[in-house]
Amino acid sequence: MYKINDNYQKLPGSYLFSTIAKKVNAYSAANPDKKIIRLGIGDVTQPLAPAIIEAMHKAVDEMGAAETFRGYAPDLGYEFLRNAIVKNDYQARGCDIAADEIFVSDGAKSDSGNIQEIFAENNRIAVCDPVYPVYVDSNVMAGRTGTYDPKTEMWSDVIYMPCTMENNFVPEFPKETPDLIYLCLPNNPTGTTITKDQLQGWVDYANKAGAVIIYDAAYEAYISEENVAHSIYECEGAKTCAIELKSFSKNAGFTGVRLGYTVVPKELKCGEVSLNAMWARRHGTKFNGAPYIVQRAGEAVYSDAGKEQLKEQVAYYMKNAATIKDGLMKAGYMVFGGVNAPYIWLKTPDQMTSWEFFDYLLENANVVGTPGSGFGPSGEGYFRLTAFGSYENTLAALERIQKL
Amino acid sequence: MYKINDNYQKLPGSYLFSTIAKKVNAYSAANPDKKIIRLGIGDVTQPLAPAIIEAMHKAVDEMGAAETFRGYAPDLGYEFLRNAIVKNDYQARGCDIAADEIFVSDGAKSDSGNIQEIFAENNRIAVCDPVYPVYVDSNVMAGRTGTYDPKTEMWSDVIYMPCTMENNFVPEFPKETPDLIYLCLPNNPTGTTITKDQLQGWVDYANKAGAVIIYDAAYEAYISEENVAHSIYECEGAKTCAIELKSFSKNAGFTGVRLGYTVVPKELKCGEVSLNAMWARRHGTKFNGAPYIVQRAGEAVYSDAGKEQLKEQVAYYMKNAATIKDGLMKAGYMVFGGVNAPYIWLKTPDQMTSWEFFDYLLENANVVGTPGSGFGPSGEGYFRLTAFGSYENTLAALERIQKL
Numbered sequence: 001m002y003k004i005n006d007n008y009q010k011l012p013g014s015y016l017f018s019t020i021a022k023k024v025n026a027y028s029a030a031n032p033d034k035k036i037i038r039l040g041i042g043d044v045t046q047p048l049a050p051a052i053i054e055a056m057h058k059a060v061d062e063m064g065a066a067e068t069f070r071g072y073a074p075d076l077g078y079e080f081l082r083n084a085i086v087k088n089d090y091q092a093r094g095c096d097i098a099a100d101e102i103f104v105s106d107g108a109k110s111d112s113g114n115i116q117e118i119f120a121e122n123n124r125i126a127v128c129d130p131v132y133p134v135y136v137d138s139n140v141m142a143g144r145t146g147t148y149d150p151k152t153e154m155w156s157d158v159i160y161m162p163c164t165m166e167n168n169f170v171p172e173f174p175k176e177t178p179d180l181i182y183l184c185l186p187n188n189p190t191g192t193t194i195t196k197d198q199l200q201g202w203v204d205y206a207n208k209a210g211a212v213i214i215y216d217a218a219y220e221a222y223i224s225e226e227n228v229a230h231s232i233y234e235c236e237g238a239k240t241c242a243i244e245l246k247s248f249s250k251n252a253g254f255t256g257v258r259l260g261y262t263v264v265p266k267e268l269k270c271g272e273v274s275l276n277a278m279w280a281r282r283h284g285t286k287f288n289g290a291p292y293i294v295q296r297a298g299e300a301v302y303s304d305a306g307k308e309q310l311k312e313q314v315a316y317y318m319k320n321a322a323t324i325k326d327g328l329m330k331a332g333y334m335v336f337g338g339v340n341a342p343y344i345w346l347k348t349p350d351q352m353t354s355w356e357f358f359d360y361l362l363e364n365a366n367v368v369g370t371p372g373s374g375f376g377p378s379g380e381g382y383f384r385l386t387a388f389g390s391y392e393n394t395l396a397a398l399e400r401i402q403k404l
Numbered sequence: 405m406y407k408i409n410d411n412y413q414k415l416p417g418s419y420l421f422s423t424i425a426k427k428v429n430a431y432s433a434a435n436p437d438k439k440i441i442r443l444g445i446g447d448v449t450q451p452l453a454p455a456i457i458e459a460m461h462k463a464v465d466e467m468g469a470a471e472t473f474r475g476y477a478p479d480l481g482y483e484f485l486r487n488a489i490v491k492n493d494y495q496a497r498g499c500d501i502a503a504d505e506i507f508v509s510d511g512a513k514s515d516s517g518n519i520q521e522i523f524a525e526n527n528r529i530a531v532c533d534p535v536y537p538v539y540v541d542s543n544v545m546a547g548r549t550g551t552y553d554p555k556t557e558m559w560s561d562v563i564y565m566p567c568t569m570e571n572n573f574v575p576e577f578p579k580e581t582p583d584l585i586y587l588c589l590p591n592n593p594t595g596t597t598i599t600k601d602q603l604q605g606w607v608d609y610a611n612k613a614g615a616v617i618i619y620d621a622a623y624e625a626y627i628s629e630e631n632v633a634h635s636i637y638e639c640e641g642a643k644t645c646a647i648e649l650k651s652f653s654k655n656a657g658f659t660g661v662r663l664g665y666t667v668v669p670k671e672l673k674c675g676e677v678s679l680n681a682m683w684a685r686r687h688g689t690k691f692n693g694a695p696y697i698v699q700r701a702g703e704a705v706y707s708d709a710g711k712e713q714l715k716e717q718v719a720y721y722m723k724n725a726a727t728i729k730d731g732l733m734k735a736g737y738m739v740f741g742g743v744n745a746p747y748i749w750l751k752t753p754d755q756m757t758s759w760e761f762f763d764y765l766l767e768n769a770n771v772v773g774t775p776g777s778g779f780g781p782s783g784e785g786y787f788r789l790t791a792f793g794s795y796e797n798t799l800a801a802l803e804r805i806q807k808l
Contacts, residue, residue: 001583001613001614001615002615002616003524003583004677004679004682005523005524005682008522008682008686011685018479041476043475043476044475045470046470047469047470048467048473053468057464060460060461063457063660063661064451064454065451066450066451069449069450069451069452069657070660071448071449071659072445072447072659072660073660075422106691109691109692114690118408118412119407120406120408120410121409123406133689134690138689179405211406253475255475256467256475256477256693256695256696257467257695257696257697258693258694258695270406275408278408278409278412282412282545284422285517285538285542286513286514286518286538286545287510287513287514287517288513288659288662289660289662291660291661291698292661293460293661293697293698294695294697
């Protein structure tokens with residue numbers, strides 16, 4: 001008789017955003033006249049930039065003609081895209097990353113869920129708390145997290161690095177030594193980040209401890225401050241200790257287009273074993289490339305027109321972020337993030353729990369946000385709003401909140 | 405210090421098709437004047453059908469306008485696609501499969517690599533021999549296959565079910581009881597298949613043994629004989645023992661478009677645990693949906709125009725299959741497959757090994773095929789040619805082979 005992977009049974013409840021969707025649907029059904037504004041899930045709303053649309057139409061036409069039709073893509077991704085990534089995301093910032101260190105994928109969610117596979121089961125992971133749920137859940141499924149305590153909402157074998165008002169949302173080096181350190185900077189959900197010097201400290205720490213940093217840079221396009229790194233490879237020594245995950249979802253609006261990439265430097269080795277070769281093997285065995293049309297769309301992100309248009313798109317969302325931040329501050333909230341990231345993290349008022357505030361906001365302002373506790377125990381008492389709505393909706397939501 | 409997943413180190417050599425590509429590239433470089441014809445990898449060459457191109461252009465335009473832009477897709481896939489799948493691939497064949505039993509993905513390679521994750525490490529897998537390498541390799545990575553014997557090219561904990569001339573390429577029930585049974589029918593690489601009655605025998609066997617069949621139906625569009633099942637759910641009792649994987653790569657030429665789906669029936673349970681719920685959780689945690697544009701392309705596969713155009717496309721490739729089969733038989737080869745599948749499986753002449761015949765064919769006819777031994781030890785002494793080339797190339801390749 002076959003046996004299932006019992007680790008799945010350990011996962012508490014369902015995925016955060018499914019729970020939110022269910023609550024919102026129930027409220028909508030009971031109150032069909034209320035116009036709900038969603039500033040919850042980190043999903044973009046602006047249409048794809050014209051340069052990207054143009055590139056996709058061209059690629060579709062190529063797929064319709066025998067001479068230009070493309071079948072299976074190269075395992076790592078097309079060279080035209082990997083070269084554009086290297087040039088724009090790395091060489092332009094002085095980072096020495098080569099095209100065969102780039103692995104194009106169908107998005108950073110897949111990569112951040114799958115990357116743990118190349119590590120042994122008995123590695124100890126460290127995560128910021130609060131954190132993007134996929135890092136922990138994918139390690140639960142792999143049996144790497146021990147037992148779950150529903151009271152503390154913590155896993156026995158996970159090292160939590162609290163990021164709260166008290167430490168200015170800067171994770172501290174943990175007391176126990178981790179093997180794998182997940183860092184998402186600028187951070188989802190807090191919208192905060194750390195300086196380049198602080199990140200250099202993490203690189204030095206990892207190299208000394210023999211740990212690998214899994215660096216999720218999905219939000220780097222939103223960085224506005226000078227002293228914040230866009231890539232971990234801006235730090236010295238990062239190539240011997242860091243894997244970087246990148247997404248096209250937030251800088252180019254690709255949440256429904258699906259494209260991302262992972263950087264595994266060739267210098268990253270466990271003894272004699274190259275992690276680059278391991279990931280290449282994983283990629284070649286369990287994945288068959290991102291669609292040609294989507295890879296051409298990715299290339300257009302780096303064209304002159306694409307860059308110009310996407311700068312405006314990011315500015316549009318950051319105007320929303322400023323609107324939320326200022327509006328909340330005027331309404332008397334304590335607010336964080338929103339300067340180098342499209343997320344605003346607020347302290348719930350009146351000692352409300354995160355889910356109490358979720359219900360309060362849904363029922364009284366018809367605004368949907370994300371409860372901070374859904375991202376980890378240290379998120380309790382906080383709440384996330386995103387800048388990805390339309391400007392009109394963002395403005396309307398803030399007016400409603402200010403009237404509460 | 406972090407530890408790697410040591411199972412990766414057990415994988416012998418590199419992925420079959422990478423090895424072939426390297427050999428062909430070396431030959432090309434040394435013989436730049438030779439025109440090589442590739443009938444090796446199972447990659448399609450015909451352009452996408454007009455109905456699909458039209459649907460993709462429309463979807464691209466939708467992504468370029470705020471009112472019709474789509475962000476994250478629903479976890480399971482868009483309903484328009486899942487409904488079309490249910491209606492055409494299941495209800496039309498009398499199979500009672502519901503839309504929430506369909507999980508849309510980026511292709512059957514990902515699904516066939518990932519599906520093992522929801523099962524425990526100590527399950528025993530059974531595979532046909534020869535077989536698509538991903539089934540075994542993904543289980544090696546998960547530590548489920550024991551040790552590798554380079555002499556026999558077999559894993560100690562894998563149950564091999566030889567499919568050779570001697571048993572007419574029909575796998576026999578294994579002596580040891582397996583927990584997970586991978587069946588790819590019509591088979592890749594042999595191009596052979598079994599009757600619906602024989603498949604019913606496997607379903608009965610699995611239900612009795614408490615095993616799950618992972619049924620890869622990637623080639624069902626090529627079935628021409630009446631007594632062959634297009635879906636395992638045509639068999640009675642399959643919903644309590646079978647997961648079905650489907651690809652759009654071969655029936656619609658989507659190798660570079662990337663779309664597939666997996667069926668996990670709600671009746672498939674391990675005790676009280678629903679495998680449908682487990683796969684939903686895996687899908688929701690480590691995957692973020694196939695691109696909207698690609699899902700619309702998939703929908704067009706089921707439109708009246710799409711069906712008509714794809715029937716012609718399949719007929720085009722099957723004409724190639726007949727050309728190869730007849731040509732090889734005239735040249736004195738023993739040939740199998742090619743009737744319900746786009747693959748032709750031939751016995752190598754003169755006791756040549758599969759790789760000897762690969763070199764012989766490359767050097768003397770400048771034709772690339774795939775060595776049977778690359779698909780498993782029982783593939784030794786066989787060789788695969790695919791019908792996915794252009795008709796002109798297929799004809800030219802056969803003329804060259806006949807002249808040898």
